[in-house]
Amino acid sequence: MATNNDSVAMGAPVAAPQESFWARNRHYLLLAPGVVWMVLFLVVPLLMMVYVSFWTQTTFAISSDLTIKSWQTFFASETYFGALLRTLRIWLTVLFFTFLIGYPTALFIGQFVRNKTLQTVLLVACVIPFWTSFLIRVLAWRPMLGKEGAVNIVLQGLGIIDQPIEVLLFTELSVIIGMVQIYVVFMVGPIAFMLARIDHSLIEAARDLGASAWTIFRTIIFPLSLPGVVVGAIFVSVMVLGEFATASALSGRKVNLLGNIIVTQVGSLKWAFAAVVGVILTAVMAVVITALLRVVNLRKEL
Amino acid sequence: MMELIGLSKSFDSKPAIVDLSLRVEDDEYLTLLGPSGSGKSTLLRVLAGLERPEAGRIMLGDQDITARPTHLRGLGIVQQNYALFPHMTVEENVGFGLAHRAQDPVTDTAEVARRVAQTLELVGLLGLERRMVGQISGGQKQRVSLARTLITEPKVCLLDEPLGALDANLRERMTVELRKIRKALGVTFFHVTGNESEAIAMGDRMIVLDEGRAIQIAEPDTVFDAPATVRVARFLNAYNLLRGSVQGGTFESGEVRMPVPSGAQSLSCAAVRYDAVRVLRSGAEAEAGAPALHATFVASEFMGSKVVYFFRMADGGMFEVERHLSSSDPETYGEGEHVTLSWRMQDVLFFDANGDLIELAQAKGAA
Numbered sequence: 001m002a003t004n005n006d007s008v009a010m011g012a013p014v015a016a017p018q019e020s021f022w023a024r025n026r027h028y029l030l031l032a033p034g035v036v037w038m039v040l041f042l043v044v045p046l047l048m049m050v051y052v053s054f055w056t057q058t059t060f061a062i063s064s065d066l067t068i069k070s071w072q073t074f075f076a077s078e079t080y081f082g083a084l085l086r087t088l089r090i091w092l093t094v095l096f097f098t099f100l101i102g103y104p105t106a107l108f109i110g111q112f113v114r115n116k117t118l119q120t121v122l123l124v125a126c127v128i129p130f131w132t133s134f135l136i137r138v139l140a141w142r143p144m145l146g147k148e149g150a151v152n153i154v155l156q157g158l159g160i161i162d163q164p165i166e167v168l169l170f171t172e173l174s175v176i177i178g179m180v181q182i183y184v185v186f187m188v189g190p191i192a193f194m195l196a197r198i199d200h201s202l203i204e205a206a207r208d209l210g211a212s213a214w215t216i217f218r219t220i221i222f223p224l225s226l227p228g229v230v231v232g233a234i235f236v237s238v239m240v241l242g243e244f245a246t247a248s249a250l251s252g253r254k255v256n257l258l259g260n261i262i263v264t265q266v267g268s269l270k271w272a273f274a275a276v277v278g279v280i281l282t283a284v285m286a287v288v289i290t291a292l293l294r295v296v297n298l299r300k301e302l
Numbered sequence: 303m304m305e306l307i308g309l310s311k312s313f314d315s316k317p318a319i320v321d322l323s324l325r326v327e328d329d330e331y332l333t334l335l336g337p338s339g340s341g342k343s344t345l346l347r348v349l350a351g352l353e354r355p356e357a358g359r360i361m362l363g364d365q366d367i368t369a370r371p372t373h374l375r376g377l378g379i380v381q382q383n384y385a386l387f388p389h390m391t392v393e394e395n396v397g398f399g400l401a402h403r404a405q406d407p408v409t410d411t412a413e414v415a416r417r418v419a420q421t422l423e424l425v426g427l428l429g430l431e432r433r434m435v436g437q438i439s440g441g442q443k444q445r446v447s448l449a450r451t452l453i454t455e456p457k458v459c460l461l462d463e464p465l466g467a468l469d470a471n472l473r474e475r476m477t478v479e480l481r482k483i484r485k486a487l488g489v490t491f492f493h494v495t496g497n498e499s500e501a502i503a504m505g506d507r508m509i510v511l512d513e514g515r516a517i518q519i520a521e522p523d524t525v526f527d528a529p530a531t532v533r534v535a536r537f538l539n540a541y542n543l544l545r546g547s548v549q550g551g552t553f554e555s556g557e558v559r560m561p562v563p564s565g566a567q568s569l570s571c572a573a574v575r576y577d578a579v580r581v582l583r584s585g586a587e588a589e590a591g592a593p594a595l596h597a598t599f600v601a602s603e604f605m606g607s608k609v610v611y612f613f614r615m616a617d618g619g620m621f622e623v624e625r626h627l628s629s630s631d632p633e634t635y636g637e638g639e640h641v642t643l644s645w646r647m648q649d650v651l652f653f654d655a656n657g658d659l660i661e662l663a664q665a666k667g668a669a
Binding site (some may be wrong): 199200201203205206207208209210211212215219220223224 | 348351352371372373375377378379381383385387388389398399401404405407450451454539549551
């Protein structure tokens with residue numbers, strides 16, 4: 001038996017029997033459900049949206065004659081172009097504050113809590129607000145921030161202010177406060193995950209080589225957590241850029257984001273114009289995500 | 303010179319280091335042999351300042367560094383898993399200490415680059431400067447880790463099982479290399495290992511650590527020829543240990559009878575080196591007066607320059623015999639063959655009731 005096998009192995013290479021095209025490629029079938037789903041409900045609607053944005057919109061009707069009028073209206077109008085700028089401004093502000101609040105929290109959970117169980121418990125604690133509905137979480141800010149809300153009552157009670165602070169509710173500030181509270185956890189999670197993965201012996205080695213705590217943070221801990229920051233930033237960006245509910249609930253419809261414009265335009269059946277805003281929003285997100293992915297090569301780091 | 307005075311450390315009231323005192327000289331290669339769990343890694347971590355001792359002091363020169371934070375100690379530790387910074391190149395890893403240390407960092411990048419090149423040359427890694435540490439082999443990682451520590455010119459370089467993760471071939475080469483590098487720099491190496499041959503081959507002096515205590519500190523040949531306790535003899539993996547007791551002026555262990563050395567009160571154990579034993583086939587007689595025991599052959603292992611034979615004694619214990627092929631040809635025994643094992647009295651070490659070696663008046667012949 002053994003010699004028989006040997007002689008086969010030693011002999012001239014035998015051409016492997018050619019598998020049929022079907023046999024070689026059938027694993028691609030696994031992709032079929034996903035591809036069908038994405039084509040039907042993502043690619044086709046996206047192309048449709050771009051197409052519709054060039055349709056002709058009149059007050060009561062819409063026709064498929066191509067025109068760039070809707071696009072011109074968007075960039076010429078103070079209201080609409082201003083909404084784009086406001087969306088970008090609020091997005092950057094929320095991103096900044098979620099990072100400012102999220103990173104130290106993640107640093108504590110990921111680096112200073114050595115017990116894995118406790119780490120998980122703390123991360124789950126961050127998600128507790130999600131046990132209530134989105135709407136309740138947003139609306140709960142009204143009794144907090146209102147003119148006769150909790151914050152004002154407490155501050156007045158303590159004698160810190162005489163007059164209630166009115167800027168707290170139905171302003172851009174309240175929108176930002178609401179969004180930061182809702183989305184900060186999406187920043188904490190990925191960063192804490194990356195921080196917890198850092199091998200503690202690296203930090204010990206750096207200390208042993210003479211580096212101070214701040215230097216170790218700057219040169220070892222922060223660079224190694226950067227993929228987490230990027231993933232967190234992508235989560236927050238995608239959600240904030242498309243936001244409309246927080247803005248309409250906490251700004252008293254004074255702060256209009258791109259999302260709010262889409263909602264009103266669709267509500268008044270202005271499909272072509274809603275499509276323009278949709279295309280712009282999609283383009284902005286694509287640019288933002290691409291830029292963030294440039295910061296770190298996620299494929300290499302994760 | 304570094305001196306440890308009465309150092310103790312325990313984890314959850316389980317002692318890891320117990321009242322350890324030790325002098326580490328300048329410019330020496332000191333090895334520390336300890337089985338796993340003997341507290342050897344803990345000792346290094348205490349020295350490096352990564353753990354706080356509960357009692358005792360660490361003196362570096364004339365300064366007490368017991369409470370000094372790690373990054374101000376001037377000791378370097380090469381960790382077992384190398385702990386290289388994965389997001390940096392070889393060059394950045396090696397230069398890290400110089401460029402980023404809190405005390406008198408080197409800010410001139412050209413100077414850092416020059417010294418990095420110098421150190422990489424010393425450890426034989428020139429040409430790999432720009433590689434990421436994920437793209438180099440295990441042996442190269444080990445050298446990067448060593449270079450990264452050596453470049454900061456530590457007063458003592460602590461090595462935690464530096465050869466542990468290398469394959470046998472590479473390990474042999476690094477053994478020579480480590481001694482060469484140390485000599486070139488004149489820095490003290492404190493090398494911790496669980497491998498007895500590594501500890502013996504590399505150290506100018508060696509320490510045997512057991513359950514947190516230093517049970518012998520001596521030159522390797524002294525440790526090998528005269529292990530201070532039974533446990534040291536066992537760690538050396540070169541002695542057959544015969545447990546027994548004194549009965550009417552004779553040391554008895556199973557069927558073995560040996561005269562009690564003069565001056566010894568009580569004995570608990572005798573040790574015979576693997577290579578000091580003669581194997582006699584049935585029929586051959588042991589020399590008159592020489593201790594002997596009957597055993598059956600179990601297996602042998604050919605190891606290139608030597609053969610190790612395993613025999614089973616009447617009480618079920620194993621007895622090992624080593625034959626160096628430079629001095630004799632290998633013998634073959636059949637499985638279960640009955641043989642007589644015999645040795646000379648001057649090759650026997652005796653240990654008293656506490657397990658301590660009994661120093662004999664007579665000079666020991668080289669076995």
